[in-house]
Amino acid sequence: MQRVLVIGPCGAGKSTLATILADRLKLPLFHMDQLNWNPGWIESSKDEITSKLHDIVATDRWLIDGTYDGTLGPRLDRADTVIYLDFPISLCVRRLLKRIWTYRGRSRPDMTEGCPERFDIAFLFYLIRWNSGPRIRTEARLKGHEDKMIRLRNPDELQRWMDSLPAVA
Template sequence: MKIAIIGYSGSGKSTLANFLGQHYNCEVLHLDKIHFTSNWQERTVDEMTDDISTFMLQSDWIIEGNYSACLYEERMREADCIVYFNFNRVNCLYRAFRRYLTYRGKTRPSMAEGCNEKFDFAFVKWILLDGRSQKNVTKFKVVVKKYPDKTIVLKNQKQLNNYMKKVKKLL
């Protein structure tokens, strides 16, 4: 099983990826974890692409995150299932703030070591505005249109809960 999880920041992609990884006994790659090094230093696209390419050689994988410059189309094409989190911005902001309260002063498991959780103006702006640019919205719409038979769109917590219940029943 190969699963790509995409969508807006703060929507719950990492949480679902961990759930699916445990459920299917499958390794998870959190792209934030390979995008950053300690203290929020960014790695190059080439470095990330090398890591993703190697990870994708496995027969089963779960890749969580967007990073369209890093084998995005290849990930979507090779995935057996694409889960697209299309939660509204206010919900994402609330979830990100709740995550901040949980991990304040610490590094969350889906982030690179030494990147303590933060909730600053730039991140709030990303969740509410920049991350929802026309380019990003279009990128997600293209995936849904190009891969309708293998894409699951989740718009709220109720749909996410139902999806997780359905997955639990499959095995």
Template sequence: MRKIAIIGSGGSGKSTLAGKLGIILNLPVFHLDAIFWKPGWKPIEREALIKANQSIVEKDAWIIDGNYGSTMDMRLQHADTIIFLHYRTTVCLYGIVKRRIQFHNKTRPDMGENCKEKLDWEFFQWVRNFNKTKAPVIYEKLSKFEGKDILVFKNRKDLNLFLQNLKRSSSTN
């Protein structure tokens, strides 16, 4: 596990997982939200996002969390491990509401500078519809990859067990 792409719905815990894996595996972590969003929630241009992703995937090792369809194929192709957090919709909706409360009037550590946490109707709907609209497309993409470790977690209990086992095996190496 040297190049890890983490994907999943908003509120599934992609950034939290990336941070934990970064510590366990001693790998650099890149949060796509921090790259995409500039101060005041201003998005960067599509070409700039592609260029930023290209420079990251060319590195020897990385963990990248985020979806961003314009660059997902690039990340998945370069990754040796793909982790898809495919949780129930209610879990992800709870995650975004909890995050909104936890970081009220603050910028999350995995977000672009001066992007205070917010929760708007458009994002709520995106998360609400993720399993119907986005997950099938992701499974289609994943079905085309051979020779990669593809890990799909349907709940946090299984993910936490995976992390415990990884931590144990990393500490013995």
């Protein structure tokens, strides 16, 4: 695992897993939220984020966390491993609400400084509708990349997979 993507719905634990894995595998870590958002919740342009990602994926070693469907193609093409946290949406909603409460009014570690955590009803509805929209688009993009995908359907499967990884010196 030298070029790794961690994808899945909001609240699945992508950033937490990515942080642990990047440390364990000694890979440079990039959070899509940090690449996309500028202070004050100002979104990067498509050209800006594409340029940032081009430079990252051109290197030999990286771990990128975040689904961001519009930029998934080039990342998938270069990744040697895709970890898909395909967790139940009810769990993801609970985790998202906990995250909002925990970090309310301040930026979380995987987000750009100056983007304080806040409740966003549209974002919550996006997550609630994950299975009927974003999931379908994401899985369509994954077609042809099944050979490098590790699909984990719940936290217990994730823990068993993590426990099975060999130690890295």
